[in-house]
Amino acid sequence: MPNAKLQVPFPTNEPIFGYRAGSPEKKLLKKTLTEMMSTEIEIPIIIGGKEIKTGNMGECRIPHDHKHIIGTYHKAGPKEVEMAIDAALGARENWAAMPWEDRIAIFQRVAQLLATKYRHIINAATMLTQSKNAFQAEIDSACELIDFFRFNTYYAMKIYERQPNSAPGMWNTLEHRALEGFVFAVTPFNFTSIAGNLPSAPAIMGNVSLWKPASSAVFSAYYLMKLFKEAGVPDGVINFIPGSGAQVGNPVLQSPDLAGIHFTGSTVTFQSMWKTIGRNIENYKTYPRIVGETGGKDFIVAHTSADVDALRVAIVRGAFEYQGQKCSAASRAYIPKSVWVQLKDPLVEDIKSIKMGDVLDFRNFMNAVIDRAAFDSIAEYIKYAKAANDAEILIGGNFDDSKGYFIEPTVILTTNPKFKTIQEEIFGPVITLYIYDDDKYEDTLHLCDETSPYALTGAVFANDREAILLAKNILRNAAGNFYVNDKPTGAVVGQQPFGGARASGTNDKAGDMINLLRWVSPRTIKETFNPPTDYRYPFLEEE
Amino acid sequence: MSENLITKKMWVEEILEKYPTAQEFLSKKNIVCVMCGEPVWGSLEELMQEKDFTDEEIERTIDELNRFVSENPEDKQVDNNLPKLDKTYKRID
Numbered sequence: 001m002p003n004a005k006l007q008v009p010f011p012t013n014e015p016i017f018g019y020r021a022g023s024p025e026k027k028l029l030k031k032t033l034t035e036m037m038s039t040e041i042e043i044p045i046i047i048g049g050k051e052i053k054t055g056n057m058g059e060c061r062i063p064h065d066h067k068h069i070i071g072t073y074h075k076a077g078p079k080e081v082e083m084a085i086d087a088a089l090g091a092r093e094n095w096a097a098m099p100w101e102d103r104i105a106i107f108q109r110v111a112q113l114l115a116t117k118y119r120h121i122i123n124a125a126t127m128l129t130q131s132k133n134a135f136q137a138e139i140d141s142a143c144e145l146i147d148f149f150r151f152n153t154y155y156a157m158k159i160y161e162r163q164p165n166s167a168p169g170m171w172n173t174l175e176h177r178a179l180e181g182f183v184f185a186v187t188p189f190n191f192t193s194i195a196g197n198l199p200s201a202p203a204i205m206g207n208v209s210l211w212k213p214a215s216s217a218v219f220s221a222y223y224l225m226k227l228f229k230e231a232g233v234p235d236g237v238i239n240f241i242p243g244s245g246a247q248v249g250n251p252v253l254q255s256p257d258l259a260g261i262h263f264t265g266s267t268v269t270f271q272s273m274w275k276t277i278g279r280n281i282e283n284y285k286t287y288p289r290i291v292g293e294t295g296g297k298d299f300i301v302a303h304t305s306a307d308v309d310a311l312r313v314a315i316v317r318g319a320f321e322y323q324g325q326k327c328s329a330a331s332r333a334y335i336p337k338s339v340w341v342q343l344k345d346p347l348v349e350d351i352k353s354i355k356m357g358d359v360l361d362f363r364n365f366m367n368a369v370i371d372r373a374a375f376d377s378i379a380e381y382i383k384y385a386k387a388a389n390d391a392e393i394l395i396g397g398n399f400d401d402s403k404g405y406f407i408e409p410t411v412i413l414t415t416n417p418k419f420k421t422i423q424e425e426i427f428g429p430v431i432t433l434y435i436y437d438d439d440k441y442e443d444t445l446h447l448c449d450e451t452s453p454y455a456l457t458g459a460v461f462a463n464d465r466e467a468i469l470l471a472k473n474i475l476r477n478a479a480g481n482f483y484v485n486d487k488p489t490g491a492v493v494g495q496q497p498f499g500g501a502r503a504s505g506t507n508d509k510a511g512d513m514i515n516l517l518r519w520v521s522p523r524t525i526k527e528t529f530n531p532p533t534d535y536r537y538p539f540l541e542e543e
Numbered sequence: 544m545s546e547n548l549i550t551k552k553m554w555v556e557e558i559l560e561k562y563p564t565a566q567e568f569l570s571k572k573n574i575v576c577v578m579c580g581e582p583v584w585g586s587l588e589e590l591m592q593e594k595d596f597t598d599e600e601i602e603r604t605i606d607e608l609n610r611f612v613s614e615n616p617e618d619k620q621v622d623n624n625l626p627k628l629d630k631t632y633k634r635i636d
Contacts, residue, residue, distance in 0.1 A: 189580055214581055215556075245584035246554045266578030268593070272585055295579060325580055370580045373559045373566060377577040380570040427580050 006101045008108075008157040011150035013492060014115060014143040019134045019362065025120070026362070029134060032124040033360060036070055037062075043073035043222045045080055045242065048087030049235025052080060058242070060219040063131040064358050064368035064404035070128060073218045075243035081210070081251040084239040088182040088208040089257060091236025096178040096206040100160055104153040107204050110231040111149035114142065118227050125220035126192045127359040131367040131404070134359070136322045139490075141192035141220065147493035148197040148511050152204050155513040159205075159520065171527045176520040178206030180286050181259030183519065184252045186245075186273075187221070188264045189214035189370050190325045194293075196224050197510060198262040199238045205519040207259070210239050210252060214265075216370050218242045245269065253277060260289035260519065264327070267294040267454075267503050289518045293327065293498075293505040295425045296456030298479070298488045299448050300333040301471060303462035304438050308342045310485060311335075311461045316350050318459070318487035319431035320409040323369050328457040328481065328489040328498075331431055332422045334448055336438045344394075351395050351409050358404070368404040369428055375405040378428030381421055382410055385432075390416040394433070417447055425454065441467065445474040456500030457481040457488035480507045547609045551588035551601055558587060568611040572604060 019026045043060070044051035053074045060071035076084070095103070114122065119142050126132050126141040164172040185199035199211040213221035225240045241248055252258065253276045261277070263270055270292040277288055300318065302311050318330035335343060356366040369375050379399050385391045396410030412421050412432040422432040436444045448458070458479035460471035468484055475482065480500030481491055491498040493511035501507040508515045549558055549565065555576045558565050569576050574594055576583055583590060591601050 216581070244554060244556045245582070246556065246586070249584055265581060266583055268575075268578055268583045268590075269581075269585075272583070272589070327579065372563050373577045373582060374580040376563065376566045377570065377575075380567060424575075425578065427578070 006157075008104055008154045011147070011154045011494060013494060014146040014150075016135075016143055017119075017138055019138065026134070028120045029123060030360070032120045033127065036124050036128055037068070040069060041071045041222075043071055043218055043242070045074050045076050046225050046240040047080065047084045047236075048090065048239065049229070052076075052083070054080065058215055058218065060129050061371070062128050062404075063216075063370050064406070066372070066401070066404055071219050071222075073222070073242050075247070076212075076241035077243060077247050078251040080241055080243075081248055084210045084241050085182060085252075085255050085257060087236040088210060088239055091234060092178070092182070092208045095203075095208060095234060095237050098206070100156065100206070103204060103206065104156060106232045107149050107153050107200065110200070110227060110233070111146045111153075113227055113231050114149070115146050118223070122192060122220060122223050122227070125223050129219040130189055130192070130217055130370065131359060132322060133364055133367055134362055137192075144191070144193035144493060145196045148193060149200065151494045151511055152197075152201050152516060155516050156204050158513060159516055164524070169529050171529070173525045173527075175523040175525060176205070177523050179259035179289065179519060179521055181257040181284075181288075182255075183207050183209045183260040183262055183289075184249075184258060185209050185211045185262045186249070186265060187211065187213050187217070189217040190322065190327070191264075192217070192220045192224070194264050194510065195221050198264060200228070201510075201515060202260065202262060202519040203233070203237050205516055207519055208237050208239075209262075210241055212241050212243065212245070212248045212252075215242065215244070249273065250276075254280065254283075256283050256285050258284055258288050259286055261291065263292035263294075265292075265294065270294045270505070286521075291506050291508045291515065291518050293456075293500070293508075293510065294503065295427075295454050296327045296329075296500060296504050297332060297423065297425050297452035297454045298328055298330050298457040300330050300459045300461065300488065301445060301448055301475075302333070302335045302339050303441055303460065303464060303467040303471075304336045304338055305464035305467060306339055306461035307463060307485070308339060308346075311339070312343055312347050312350060314459060314461065314487035315347060315431065316354075316409075318489050320351075320354065320366060320429045321489065323366055323407065324429040324431075325369060325374075325427055326489050327504075328491065329427075330459070330488050331426060332448075332451070333431060333433050334444045335433055335435050336441065337435055338438050340435045347411070348395050351411065354409055356406055356408070366409065366429065368406050371405060372401070374427065375399065375401050375407065378407050378426055378430060381424075381426045381428070381430060382407075385412045385414075385421055388414075388419070390414055391419055391421070391432075396429070418451065423452055442470060442474070445471055449475055449478045453503040454500065455479055455502035456504035457483070457491075459483035459486060459488040461485055477501065480504065547605065548612060549587070549605060549609050551591070551605050552586050555585060555587055555590055556582040562612040564615040565608060565612050567615070568608050
């Protein structure tokens with residue numbers, strides 16, 4: 001429709017379904033879960049819309065019932081990477097040239113299909129292979145991902161609207177071009193929403209992408225590919241190449257057409273990719289945009305004026321929801337002695353009451369951690385704390401992988417402010433507490449700031465405004481998402497743009513215009529309506 | 544000693560997949576190979592070089608690692624039977 005200036009509908013956040021007893025959404029979700037569990041699907045690589053099978057297989061296991069496999073997937077290698085790059089570059093010209101309104105219409109349709117027809121499917125896939133309870137799946141794979149699509153398409157329009165001033169006699173315009181090449185999206189297991197967002201945010205801006213999902217989350221990612229296809233994302237715009245990080249990642253990074261990386265995962269892997277790009281910098285056709293969100297050692301600092309009940313709930317929800325496997329999960333807390341006296345027993349009671357188990361039992365607050373490697377890694381930290389002289393396990397500390405990868409919600413108390421588990425990212429249901437003298441609040445804020453290399457999320461609990469102000473100032477660079485009297489998890493698209501700096505990433509705020517700006521390369525065009533016909537300027541005239 | 548199962552050029556992801564108990568050993572050596580719930584990319588040698596291991600230390604550690612995984616093989620028992628879902632979990636540690 002060339003003769004119209006279109007407006008993308010102003011987005012609102014997707015409402016969260018309640019999944020109450022007897023509700024239609026709960027019945028449908030349970031039916032879908034049962035169906036998925038009773039079959040085993042074969043997941044192909046998808047390149048240029050074509051299904052590719054290599055025979056080099058991986059498994060989709062249910063973490064809370066790890067003997068149960070509900071899918072197998074074909075792994076990509078260097079050959080498939082080359083094919084994917086060719087397919088992406090082949091699709092690029094048409095996709096980048098498509099009127100932006102049409103690209104946006106496709107992704108608005110993706111959002112709507114996810115909100116309706118695909119909601120229970122993607123939620124069930126996430127619950128089963130990523131071991132999320134219904135609520136955690138709903139806020140992630142349904143609501144947050146729908147929000148990503150709706151807000152990103154709206155922000156895309158806002159970016160395209162932005163134009164420079166023009167002096168009389170000319171018209172200056174800014175064209176927000178797609179990047180010259182492809183974007184490599186590397187997505188994590190812990191959020192299906194991030195998995196869907198990383199390849200699609202660049203695509204909304206006219207780019208093509210290669211998508212390597214986490215090996216433990218291929219199952220839900222495959223259903224997202226089906227969603228993209230049905231909504232009309234053209235073949236080759238998003239190419240699905242599951243496989244081992246090194247087998248897929250290394251050849252991708254060698255491609256001269258690499259134009260960007262959209263990454264969520266570990267700091268070590270991100271830094272390794274950045275170094276590789278640095279070493280290859282002369283080989284690329286353009287400087288790759290590097291966007292990454294990595295680890296966190298997210299904190300809660302309580303002041304003596306804190307509301308103890310609010311603090312308790314924030315610790316339990318912030319540290320243990322989704323088994324602590326959120327980049328934003330609270331994994332260290334600093335509590336003043338006078339507050340600890342009031343907090344300790346109710347906190348222990350709350351944690352004792354947490355039920356853990358299968359996602360099919362909707363009464364379970366917690367489920368399993370993602371896989372064997374994660375289970376072992378977390379268990380090693382707990383064993384370390386058990387053996388230490390300067391720490392004790394206040395509650396939890398047990399783990400069992402006989403049926404699923406279950407780890408109890410665990411609270412470690414330490415007298416050492418630099419104890420291993422208060423510094424290192426564990427990525428599991430483990431929080432370490434340090435109890436400080438009431439009069440050491442300011443010192444403790446500095447301690448919190450200096451204890452970890454990360455700076456993703458953090459929270460302060462206080463009713464005293466001066467204490468809040470002090471925390472905001474001292475912890476200015478300690479978190480990209482800072483919370484006052486709230487848990488440090490649960491950022492909402494359009495409300496709390498998400499991302500952190502220092503070792504936590506490039507802080508390009510997923511789901512915000514800030515992020516989308518990384519996926520365009522502006523071209524300025526000046527058109528002069530009546531160009532000069534004499535090279536001589538007026539000052540050249542004789543007196 | 545017989546030929547090593549694990550070599551320094553192997554990807555970390557491959558080592559953990561084939562020899563899950565390797566992680567316990569590496570963790571004790573302060574070589575974190577799982578972050579954000581996922582194996583880090585790259586070879587074991589690259590990971591150890593990041594930790595400033597010398598070439599000699601790398602060779603020695605790989606030998607120790609191979610001995611460890613030989614003495615602590617994975618007891619993985621996987622089948623495709625649909626298990627009855629257990630609503631609780633038991634504590635083993």
